Amino acid sequence: MGGRSNTDRTVTAGLSGVNAQSGKETVMENDNEFRKDPDKQTVDEILADIDRKAAISESLEEGTDENDMLDKEVLSQEASYEDSTEDGESISEELSGADEVSDEQAAFEEESAEEYEADDENEAEIFDAEDTDDTGSSESNEDKTPEKKHNIFYRMAKSIIPWKGDNAGLIVRKIVFIVALIVFLATAIPLLCELLSMFNDQQVSNRVSQMYKLDDTDVPEDNMDILPSFKKLLEINPDTVGYIRIDGTLVDYPVVKTTDNDFYLTHDFYKNESKSGTIMMDYHNKVTPQGHSGNLILYGHNMAVGTFFAPLNEYWRTMYDQYPEGSKSFYKEHPIIRFDTLYEQAEWKIFAFGIYNVDESRGEVYGYNLKYDFSSEDDFNDFMINIMDRSDIFTDVDLKYGDDILTLSTCCWPYEGSDRTVRLAVFARKIREGESKDVDVSKAEVNTYVRRWQWVYDKVSNGYDWFMSTWDRRKLLSYSADDAKRDGYSFPDKTE
Amino acid sequence: MSRIGELQCLIDKKAENVVQLLVGKGKKIACAESCTGGLISAAITSVSGSSAVMDMSICTYAISAKEKFIGVPPRIIEKYGVVSAETASAMAEGVRKTAGSDIGVSVTGVAGPTGGTADTPVGTVYVGVSTKDGVKAKLVYTDPSLSGDESAREYIRKSTVLAVLEWAAEVIQTEQ
Known part of the structure; x- marks a missing residue:
């Protein structure tokens, strides 16, 4: 939901170094999508709000100065959350290609990109604050951990699956790798199943032996x-x-x-x-x-x-x-x-x-x-x-x-x-x-x-x-x- | 002088050395050869006075001959292959016991140019030496390419003979 959108955004920005042109366009596409489908965004938003409010309320309970600072940061992030969510999804969309971009779109994208960066900074600060604060919210940490994992899968998928923008050599290498992986799995899985079945047979025998x-x-x-x-x-x-x-x-x-x-x-x-x-x-x-x-x-x-x-x-x-x-x-x-x-x-x-x-x-x-x-x-x-x-x-x-x-x-x-x-x-x-x-x-x-x-x-x-x-x-x-x-x-x- | 000619000179000298050592110690030797086809016994018997130290030499080229005449256990050949340290040991032990000698030496290998395998490429030769104290075998590998433009087969065979004589000399020296 909201959290996943942020994750997507971070990964994409980190990995592919989105250029301004494609970034602009995708933001617009997503923005349109958002307007067409307000309910979906609302759900994302509501869930993200719940996550953040939970984090804030826990921080408030601690009542430390540090947490006060954190609250402010979280609140400031909350304020810019709507746009950042859009950015995250849009940059994911960017992977599927880009068309011509209008000046208006470009202007909009620049604006969004700034907010996007600001969000990243806020988020990074939040993570830092949470990491260094022993008494801080552990739930907030737990919330973020699955996001990181998702990033790894996403990166792996991109490094394995032929992607638009890959050069011919890379696509061939990826296809060869996928074919080799399929062959390996096709032979290893039945073998593994057979071994497991043998061990299982022995387990049955062990029970009988007793x-x-x-x-x-x-x-x-x-x-x-x-x-x-x-x-x-x-x-x-x-x-x-x-x-x-x-x-x-x-x-x-x-x-x-x-x-x-x-x-x-x-x-x-x-x-x-x-x-x-x-x-x-x-x-x-x-x-x-x-x-x-x-x-x-x-x-x-x-x-x-x-x-x-x-x-x-x-x-x-x-x-x-x-x-x-x-x-x-x-x-x-x-x-x-x-x-x-x-x-x-x-x-x-x-x-x-x-x-x-x-x-x-x-x-x-x-x-x-x-x-x-x-x-x-x-x-x-x-x-x-x-x-x-x-x-x-x-x-x-x-x-x-x-x-x-x-x-x-x-x-x-x-x-x-x-x-x-x-x-x-x-x-x-x-x-x-x-x-x-x-x-x-x-x-x-x-x-x-x-x-x-x-x-x-x-x-x-x-x-x-x-x-x-x-x-x-x-x-x-x-x-x-x-x-x-x-x-x-x-x-x-x-x-x- | 050709490489093979040089090897032959070294072999002649070493054979003389072996015979002198055997005479000096009052020991007798027996040989079981395969890929060297009698070259070891030829080298020893080319030395004058070798009749006092040479008991017997047998060329057991076929596997059946190894089993029939010097008692190499078929189970050894079955398990380890004919070109192996174990077979060389069994040959050395077998010929020593058959001849009733003090020292038994043996050779089994692939002199080429055909007959090589991934495990035993051409040039792979195992030599064995048996005494009353026990039996030992070792790998003597001769790279066929070292023969230059001369016969690799001859080069491998002569190198092996020299290696066997050198090892036999060492063993005789330490033999009580």
Whole structure:
């Protein structure tokens, strides 16, 4: 209103250095406008009066000499306010162009310009007085602050948008800048929205996580009843089958299972659509009071913000951080997974992790996630040898037929051009009854001749297949000497 | 004398120095070369009496050869690339252990004029030296334009040989 008009005026005068000709004309235009539309001006005027009277009355309340002086100044400004308001609006109008100017108009403009300057001075004095007067009206200050802000926007707009009077080069620069800004916003905004949605998904998960008590000691003895900790989760989602946590990481989520492996890729625990999905168990797996499948397979997204199964990538990524000693740091710090099913609390020792191709056109696809149960000892042994051949690490954890296996699967992009053809899988086995949960991580070794697929061999070693099965099968307790003889495998020298 | 000729004179002198040092200390050396194609072992074996100090030299030009004969872990090449400090370290370590020598030296790089990338431009060579105390590798970059009107490839290869021999001499001197 009135205040804004003053602001416009100040900015325009300050920035564009209005010449007398254009100034004259605009004043006249505005003056005409004013006469045509008296109501509008009256409203402006009334509101401006209210502002000023409020300032004056506050100053009077203070009753200091300084404020008396200020009052006089304010009053003098008030007297010239009507014209100054017109000036402010008119100079804004000036930006839209100027026509021919008459002598009368010129004379009028000069007169107005003088008043305009006088107003500026008065206003500046008022500001000074208010700034230096500790006991002065804070409201008056507050009134002026938004005006300054508006000035900045106005200036910014003028420096960005092609304006009449700009030379061709400047217009081109401004257009280029605007195009670049649009391109930037068009890419940044969706990205920002996606990031915000991921963080939001994590917030939802955090709320859910608080409903599950990992240290619950109220565990039924016979494993036939659902653990009490799951009751709240089951009330929200009856598809709940477990809860996974890796200490010291963001992996801390409920696990669900439904009739397919698709729904929870795009839905959260509350079954609302979500890019992050939920950690889900393969629908082929069974979790019953009598027990569960021999190989429980869990899937989770590898989110860019590090949530859900993204931390699993650290197992693979931190291998061979240093040569000749692979640092294996992430594994060393996180060798245990906590995974509870509805009926049982359990901890699992990681014994392998590796990357797997899922695109047949790029080479062998090994079905690490297609083995839900082990039909025999040979079946178990064969699967484990295949997993270890493809594992980037050999750990000190031994295996035997009858062990429960947990497979965690997520996406990963280990090579340039990996696209969506590679999965990372982490394998763990349940800690046996009476077994210590300690793992000697110092004995972990890098599998230097790890089995990959042809696309990797082509990319890394000009097609040379370097694979050698070097896992020490003594760690596979159910693998007998007869099995070794049948497979043509020689156990390493026991004295090593 | 041409630049490459000057380099060759320096190489001959340094090779002699290396052999003397090895004889003096009673140590043996083994080499694993890639882009130098045997120039290091040629320089050492050109010195009379080198048979007492030279155990083995292998030119592992192909990646498969690096893996098969001197045990360079494929995982290293996969993670760091064949032209890298880690691969040079693995080569030096591998050849030293394969030959049972006291010192292993290695070279892997891009002598050009083709094969350069943004990360490993032509002239990028990593050299490694392994002893029983550990293994080290460093980058030896030779600007191909310094070769003037002579073969940049030859210039890079000879510069690398000189750098390896100088580093080997330093290591042998400090070796107990």
